[in-house]
Amino acid sequence: QVQLVESGGxxxxxxxxxxxSCAASGFTFSSYGMHWVRQAPGKxxxxxxxxxxxxxxxxxxxxxxxxxxxxxxxxxxxxYLQMNSLxxxxxxxxxxAKGRTVLYWGQGTLVTVSx
Amino acid sequence: xxxxxxxxxxxxxxPGQPASISxxxxxxxxxxxxxxxxxxxxxxxxxxxxxxxxEVSNRxxxxxxxxxxxxxxxxxxLKISRVEAEDVGxxxxxxxxxxxxxxxxxLEI
Numbered sequence: 001q002v003q004l005v006e007s008g009g010x011x012x013x014x015x016x017x018x019x020x021s022c023a024a025s026g027f028t029f030s031s032y033g034m035h036w037v038r039q040a041p042g043k044x045x046x047x048x049x050x051x052x053x054x055x056x057x058x059x060x061x062x063x064x065x066x067x068x069x070x071x072x073x074x075x076x077x078x079x080y081l082q083m084n085s086l087x088x089x090x091x092x093x094x095x096x097a098k099g100r101t102v103l104y105w106g107q108g109t110l111v112t113v114s115x
Numbered sequence: 116x117x118x119x120x121x122x123x124x125x126x127x128x129x130p131g132q133p134a135s136i137s138x139x140x141x142x143x144x145x146x147x148x149x150x151x152x153x154x155x156x157x158x159x160x161x162x163x164x165x166x167x168x169x170e171v172s173n174r175x176x177x178x179x180x181x182x183x184x185x186x187x188x189x190x191x192x193l194k195i196s197r198v199e200a201e202d203v204g205x206x207x208x209x210x211x212x213x214x215x216x217x218x219x220x221x222l223e224i
Contacts, residue, residue: 044217102154
């Protein structure tokens with residue numbers, strides 16, 4: 001069965017950096033585009049970024065453009081999100097999600113930006 | 116940017132009664148391949164979202180047939196024919212052309 005396991009979340013100070021990972025299994029990872037979607041505490045879903053199956057194209061929400069970088073390693077079945085210049089408003093549960101139309105979601109990893 | 120607007124934002128339904136949620140996009144979601152990339156998700160309390168409907172009207176594997184989706188272009192609807200207690204949660208529409216979600220509709224019993 002499809003499994004998406006996020007890791008790398010934690011508490012970081014404003015201006016700091018964090019790298020999230022998402023380990024995928026149960027499907028052919030290299031055949032699917034992948035997203036990062038976040039959810040601030042008590043709020044709705046916010047799409048963050050998407051990468052095509054071969055990593056050839058990436059897309060970002062305006063709120064993270066220039067600060068976040070999505071990447072993938074198809075040999076390791078792993079998706080990444082490098083987050084720099086973090087702000088308080090980046091505090092959220094970060095989900096990785098499979099497919100341009102999202103078919104499956106992970107359980108999320110919590111990122112807290114606070115001094 | 117494509118803006119997705121859901122109505123209502125909250126809904127209280129008696130079990131066994133129908134429910135309907137509207138989702139309107141600021142631009143057509145009909146893509147050049149002839150498909151319309153509008154999907155619906157349910158996030159139950161304390162859980163990750165789960166896919167209910169993709170490409171407007173296709174139920175995902177394992178989704179009960181009391182859930183149905185309809186619409187075209189910019190106007191879409193999710194209907195639950197007879198609400199059950201397990202349907203409680205927040206429903207989101209999502210467009211996969213430029214990638215964005217609606218605000219969410221909270222369904223309560």
